[in-house]
Amino acid sequence: MQLVSGGALRKYVRIAEISFTNRVVYLADHFASSIFLILILFIFSQLWKTVLGPSGEIAGLDSTAMLWYMLFTETIALSIPRAHYLVSEEVKSGDVAYKLIRPYSYILYYFAAYCGEFAVRAATNLSVGAAFAYLTMGPLTVNWGKFGWVLLGFALATSINFLVCFCVALLAFWLEETRPYFWILNKMTFIFGGLLVPVEAYPEGLRRISYLLPLRYSFSAPARLVVDFDYSLLWQMLAGQLVWTVLLAALAAVMFRKGVRRVHVHGG
Amino acid sequence: MAVIDVNGLSKVFRAKTKEPGLRGSVRALLRPTYTELGAVKGISFAVEAGELLAFIGRNGAGKSTTIKMLTGILNPTAGTAQVLGLVPWESRRQLAYTIGSVFGQKSQLWYHLPALDSFRLLGSIYEIPHRDLAKRLDAVVELFELAEFIKTPVRKLSLGQRMRCEIAASILHRPQVIFLDEPTIGLDVVAKLKIRELIKRLNEEENTTIFLTSHDAGDIEQLCKRVIVINHGEIILDTSTSYLRHNYLTTRIVNVKFAEPCPGLRLSNAEILKHTEKGVKFRINTRSTSIEDVLGELFAQADTADISVEEPAMEEVIRDIYRRPAGEGEQDAVS
Ligand SMILES: Nc1ncnc2c1ncn2[C@@H]1O[C@H](COP(=O)(O)OP(=O)(O)OP(=O)(O)O)[C@@H](O)[C@H]1O
Ligand SMILES: [Mg+2]
Numbered sequence: 001m002q003l004v005s006g007g008a009l010r011k012y013v014r015i016a017e018i019s020f021t022n023r024v025v026y027l028a029d030h031f032a033s034s035i036f037l038i039l040i041l042f043i044f045s046q047l048w049k050t051v052l053g054p055s056g057e058i059a060g061l062d063s064t065a066m067l068w069y070m071l072f073t074e075t076i077a078l079s080i081p082r083a084h085y086l087v088s089e090e091v092k093s094g095d096v097a098y099k100l101i102r103p104y105s106y107i108l109y110y111f112a113a114y115c116g117e118f119a120v121r122a123a124t125n126l127s128v129g130a131a132f133a134y135l136t137m138g139p140l141t142v143n144w145g146k147f148g149w150v151l152l153g154f155a156l157a158t159s160i161n162f163l164v165c166f167c168v169a170l171l172a173f174w175l176e177e178t179r180p181y182f183w184i185l186n187k188m189t190f191i192f193g194g195l196l197v198p199v200e201a202y203p204e205g206l207r208r209i210s211y212l213l214p215l216r217y218s219f220s221a222p223a224r225l226v227v228d229f230d231y232s233l234l235w236q237m238l239a240g241q242l243v244w245t246v247l248l249a250a251l252a253a254v255m256f257r258k259g260v261r262r263v264h265v266h267g268g
Numbered sequence: 269m270a271v272i273d274v275n276g277l278s279k280v281f282r283a284k285t286k287e288p289g290l291r292g293s294v295r296a297l298l299r300p301t302y303t304e305l306g307a308v309k310g311i312s313f314a315v316e317a318g319e320l321l322a323f324i325g326r327n328g329a330g331k332s333t334t335i336k337m338l339t340g341i342l343n344p345t346a347g348t349a350q351v352l353g354l355v356p357w358e359s360r361r362q363l364a365y366t367i368g369s370v371f372g373q374k375s376q377l378w379y380h381l382p383a384l385d386s387f388r389l390l391g392s393i394y395e396i397p398h399r400d401l402a403k404r405l406d407a408v409v410e411l412f413e414l415a416e417f418i419k420t421p422v423r424k425l426s427l428g429q430r431m432r433c434e435i436a437a438s439i440l441h442r443p444q445v446i447f448l449d450e451p452t453i454g455l456d457v458v459a460k461l462k463i464r465e466l467i468k469r470l471n472e473e474e475n476t477t478i479f480l481t482s483h484d485a486g487d488i489e490q491l492c493k494r495v496i497v498i499n500h501g502e503i504i505l506d507t508s509t510s511y512l513r514h515n516y517l518t519t520r521i522v523n524v525k526f527a528e529p530c531p532g533l534r535l536s537n538a539e540i541l542k543h544t545e546k547g548v549k550f551r552i553n554t555r556s557t558s559i560e561d562v563l564g565e566l567f568a569q570a571d572t573a574d575i576s577v578e579e580p581a582m583e584e585v586i587r588d589i590y591r592r593p594a595g596e597g598e599q600d601a602v603s
Contacts (some may be wrong), residue, residue: 014393
């Protein structure tokens with residue numbers, strides 16, 4: 001990977017923009033997929049009401065907070081663009097080499113495209129989901145003074161999720177089929193990302209593992225910060241996010257460089 | 269200085285071989301064996317600024333492989349090449365700002381968006397200043413006559429319209445050299461003519477050096493001043509199109525209309541294809557026989573009303589070149 005100069009940055013902003021516009025074409029589809037979000041939110045609103053009652057808590061969250069927590073984790077999970085399948089295809093077919101003769105960084109190109117698409121998906125999921133959560137469980141009390149930190153957390157979470165998917169997609173340099181690995185990633189996200197329940201509520205062993213993986217920092221932690229802001233969690237999250245961003249970016253760069261060398265030698 | 273300079277460029281592909289069946293699969297996994305395939309074998313040539321050159325050859329001859337090496341998509345196995353003073357596979361991204369490339373099936377347009385959106389994006393990607401881009405877009409839209417469908421999503425364009433947009437997309441940044449891999453493949457006659465016309469204008473009006481591959485004799489005949497023929501990875505001919513036309517395929521077909529039937533006609537150095545009451549059609553090889561001698565022989569025996577000599581079509585010329593064994597063409601090659 002190469003560093004980006006200020007002037008060159010504009011192209012990535014434009015890529016994000018066009019990817020955003022490209023997705024707006026499918027806005028109706030995105031609203032349709034939000035129906036799935038409503039469905040799970042509905043089921044869990046019933047579940048938390050029954051299990052927790054008016055005063056019960058899980059890891060310090062009452063039933064309303066639990067539902068809003070899930071809205072945010074699921075919004076992140078359901079809004080992850082499908083672009084990595086494209087990366088996989090390009091890598092497998094060797095088309096990636098054709099992209100490398102354009103004056104942009106392949107990784108940043110896809111990161112920009114990812115951000116643009118994520119924004120559209122997240123906006124639809126969040127608006128539909130929030131309306132539903134509001135109607136069934138009532139409003140969420142947000143600590144607006146700390147909202148900047150929360151946004152930073154979400155931004156870093158997005159980079160981590162991108163890098164994780166990108167690295168899995170790059171496996172296509174060496175493997176015939178990457179879908180099984182995406183499937184595994186999906187299941188791991190469900191558990192170690194704490195999609196339903198904050199990982200703090202997990203039994204000791206599971207919690208330990210989730211603390212060692214990036215997924216906690218890109219799903220559970222930022223979602224929890226919105227519903228229950230806490231400085232110690234914030235610092236923990238930011239530290240974890242920064243470490244993982246650096247590690248994953250380095251991993252992606254190394255995998256990419258090694259893989260691309262093969263393509264340059266063996267062709268597509 | 270030459271804009272493209274190629275010296276002994278070679279590419280050997282190594283492919284895993286696998287025998288059929290499960291046993292073959294297991295063996296391939298445990299002890300892989302490889303076969304080597306020389307796709308390009310030590311080719312050399314130079315292209316000057318402003319040339320319009322056709323790089324032709326049969327399927328699998330090594331055309332695309334050569335273009336891929338010259339654009340930096342593939343690393344060569346041996347040899348050197350410079351495009352605009354840069355080694356393509358070492359300075360891909362730097363070179364990208366000064367060359368353009370179109371690969372028949374690989375689109376650089378966003379499928380669901382109008383071409384105009386892609387053009388604007390490419391403007392940013394190639395870091396073209398805003399005001400320049402607007403002017404450039406106007407010029408390109410006019411040159412390629414895109415106005416009618418530039419706001420239509422690319423997926424709804426015909427192949428010919430899409431190809432026009434592809435080429436337009438590849439020249440926004442005013443490349444000095446453009447590589448076109450089979451730009452007319454799959455197009456109908458009218459669309460082909462259109463593409464040829466604008467490639468020609470691009471070459472003439474912007475003095476862009478054009479390096480194109482094609483299977484279509486028409487592309488070569490109507491477009492290119494120079495042609496390089498590659499066969500089994502070796503250059504078998506590098507010459508001007510007019511030389512090719514006039515000197516390469518040396519058979520001529522002569523059509524003669526008789527004033528009166530001439531049943532006993534004998535021509536010693538011609539192959540008679542058809543002989544009727546009305547006339548005769550024969551083939552001569554100008555390398556061994558002069559047309560005048562044969563015609564003299566004809567006039568001595570027959571009373572002729574009309575004579576026409578057919579030049580072979582470029583397509584036939586090319587077919588003839590391919591048919592020759594490798595190496596034979598080289599004696600004829602003149603640059
Ligand atoms: N990535 C690759 N791995 C192995 N062999 C390859 C690879 N790419 C091309 N080849 C082989 O190299 C030879 C030249 O291929 P190339 O694509 O350059 O031909 P071409 O002249 O462009 O043909 P066409 O007219 O069909 O496009 C062919 O025999 C092809 O099978
Ligand atoms: Mg080809």
